Amino acid sequence: MQTGISTLLAVGTFLFGLLHLFVSFLRRPRTVLPLPPGPKGFPIIGNLFNEISGYRGVPGSSSHHLWAKYLEMGKKYNSDIVHINVLGDHTIVLNSSKATNDLLEKRSGIYSDRPPMHMMMGLVGVHRRTFHQDFQPPALATYRPFIRQSTSDFLKKIAPTEYDPLRTPDIKHADLESYVRNHAGSIILRIVYGMTTQEEMNDYVQIAYLAAESLIATMNHGSFFVDYLPWLKYVPAWFPGASFKRKANAWAPAVSDLLNKPWERLKPLIKSGTAIPCFVTRNLERFDLVSSLDVDSDKTRTNTDPNMEEVVKNCAAVAYFGGSDTTVSMLMSSILALSHHPEVLTKAHEEIDRVVGSSRLPDLTDRKDLPYVEAFIKEVERMYPVTPLAIAHRVTISDVYDGYFIPKGTAIVANVWFVCFYHRAILHSEELYQDPLKFDPDRFLEDGKESERSPNPELYVFGFGRRICPGRYLALESAWNLIACLLATCDVIQPLKEDPKAMIDPVLDFAEGIIVHPKPYNCRIVPRSATALNLMKTGYPSEN
Numbered sequence: 001m002q003t004g005i006s007t008l009l010a011v012g013t014f015l016f017g018l019l020h021l022f023v024s025f026l027r028r029p030r031t032v033l034p035l036p037p038g039p040k041g042f043p044i045i046g047n048l049f050n051e052i053s054g055y056r057g058v059p060g061s062s063s064h065h066l067w068a069k070y071l072e073m074g075k076k077y078n079s080d081i082v083h084i085n086v087l088g089d090h091t092i093v094l095n096s097s098k099a100t101n102d103l104l105e106k107r108s109g110i111y112s113d114r115p116p117m118h119m120m121m122g123l124v125g126v127h128r129r130t131f132h133q134d135f136q137p138p139a140l141a142t143y144r145p146f147i148r149q150s151t152s153d154f155l156k157k158i159a160p161t162e163y164d165p166l167r168t169p170d171i172k173h174a175d176l177e178s179y180v181r182n183h184a185g186s187i188i189l190r191i192v193y194g195m196t197t198q199e200e201m202n203d204y205v206q207i208a209y210l211a212a213e214s215l216i217a218t219m220n221h222g223s224f225f226v227d228y229l230p231w232l233k234y235v236p237a238w239f240p241g242a243s244f245k246r247k248a249n250a251w252a253p254a255v256s257d258l259l260n261k262p263w264e265r266l267k268p269l270i271k272s273g274t275a276i277p278c279f280v281t282r283n284l285e286r287f288d289l290v291s292s293l294d295v296d297s298d299k300t301r302t303n304t305d306p307n308m309e310e311v312v313k314n315c316a317a318v319a320y321f322g323g324s325d326t327t328v329s330m331l332m333s334s335i336l337a338l339s340h341h342p343e344v345l346t347k348a349h350e351e352i353d354r355v356v357g358s359s360r361l362p363d364l365t366d367r368k369d370l371p372y373v374e375a376f377i378k379e380v381e382r383m384y385p386v387t388p389l390a391i392a393h394r395v396t397i398s399d400v401y402d403g404y405f406i407p408k409g410t411a412i413v414a415n416v417w418f419v420c421f422y423h424r425a426i427l428h429s430e431e432l433y434q435d436p437l438k439f440d441p442d443r444f445l446e447d448g449k450e451s452e453r454s455p456n457p458e459l460y461v462f463g464f465g466r467r468i469c470p471g472r473y474l475a476l477e478s479a480w481n482l483i484a485c486l487l488a489t490c491d492v493i494q495p496l497k498e499d500p501k502a503m504i505d506p507v508l509d510f511a512e513g514i515i516v517h518p519k520p521y522n523c524r525i526v527p528r529s530a531t532a533l534n535l536m537k538t539g540y541p542s543e544n
């Protein structure tokens with residue numbers, strides 16, 4: 001009986017698949033204008049078996065980064081916008097700042113939808129306004145004490161017991177990453193859910209880490225077959241070729257924990273009036289939802305808008321996720337860059353010593369007076385963009401650009417990373433940045449002051465138009481605070497005993513995913529003096 005049902009399901013799915021392909025073929029865009037150039041595909045399946053489809057299941061598919069493949073494609077077709085069609089699902093890759101600006105910024109009204117991310121369980125696409133209100137610069141002043149607290153905790157963790165520069169041991173990658181993860185995680189958990197104790201935060205930082213592993217692997221449009229054939233989400237996990245389904249099942253608990261666990265912890269505290277004011281409490285109050293919160297079940301009793309509790313819950317989880325792994329990537333790249341560029345470290349030390357002195361830690365109020373530190377962070381953003389392909393948008397109505405037809409529903413990918421070729425590129429473009437593969441913070445300065453001679457990478461690394469990252473101000477403040485304090489107190493140098501063959505290339509060795517991280521590296525973080533070590537151990541003065 002069981003086998004009969006399975007066979008029936010398999011045959012049904014196969015026939016349904018054929019029907020879907022046939023209908024997409026009939027409904028393919030027919031217009032006198034050409035689609036942007038791209039590899040010639042086969043009828044119906046299009047570029048499915050072409051490496052640039054983004055689908056990792058293609059036999060023999062190389063492990064090259066997707067953004068590097070897009071580079072090759074742009075070169076080949078000599079165009080800064082290129083087109084891929086997989087099974088009737090259209091993707092257009094924008095390889096230049098002009099194209100991203102023209103479409104994602106100037107035509108933001110129609111280019112701000114998201115393609116469905118079937119592997120992502122709908123965590124994106126939630127209420128943007130709710131989010132932006134709490135993460136705009138005026139709200140940030142309230143969060144600065146949490147940022148300072150987390151930076152103090154970080155400095156204490158990396159501080160050696162004694163000041164002995166020659167015997168300070170290497171920091172292993174896993175330890176450094178866990179301290180950085182704790183820094184980013186504790187700031188966001190305090191802001192979003194009002195968590196204050198390190199013990200409870202540890203568990204939740206780990207939850208965000210596990211969820212990030214799955215979400216990172218799934219968010220690049222086309223990473224899984226189901227992105228192209230949405231009905232596949234209904235096939236059972238045992239179905240031949242349904243490895244995406246088995247992966248989704250394995251990842252589901254982590255993503256569900258991310259969404260539910262901190263929420264379930266907070267609900268009774270809100271009900272009893274003992275919750276610490278935070279993003280969730282403020283938004284529940286804003287939408288008059290506190291009294292309707294149902295502590296005993298997953299469901300909401302709804303005497304107001306039935307969806308708003310879900311919106312607040314989703315926004316909280318998206319902030320918790322969005323604010324964790326991204327900032328970790330940026331900080332790990334910053335520390336890697338410092339350990340490879342002693343000349344940058346020396347200039348930053350000189351600036352901090354001159355402006356802040358050595359008797360206190362730098363604070364966010366010093367930020368405007370430390371242009372070299374600011375330029376260093378910009379150069380990290382440019383050189384190591386956290387999300388090299390941003391997050392795909394989708395166009396809601398058919399459009400025409402540069403003489404090309406862009407069909408309604410096309411996924412739009414901005415290739416932010418893109419190494420230069422001719423005059424088309426973004427963060428590594430020779431046209432925008434002189435000597436683009438050189439790590440050089442000075443490109444953002446003139447006579448020691450902030451300058452606009454190279455465009456600010458923040459125009460690209462945080463996304464575009466209406467979808468621009470709402471957490472960008474928080475990310476930059478928290479990253480700045482940690483980096484400035486690290487620079488003020490420490491030398492960041494190469495490890496003592498490093499096998500040269502095991503050393504990673506700071507330009508090329510990045511792990512693939514929607515959020516990219518440097519491959520594991522060790523380094524040495526050595527206090528600059530006994531006074532600096534003392535500052536690390538005491539941290540910022542207590543604010544209670």
Ligand code: HEM
Binds near residue numbers: 135319330391392
């Ligand atoms: C270095 C740190 C960060 C980077 C590089 C970054 C980058 C991005 C990018 C590229 C997008 C997609 C924008 C687009 O589609 O055009 C995005 C979206 C988003 N980010 Fe960030 N982000 C960072 C930190 C944060 C933080 C700290 C938070 C939370 C407080 C956050 C919350 C979000 C949310 C909620 C979205 C979705 C916005 C939407 O779909 O409308 N991000 N981020």
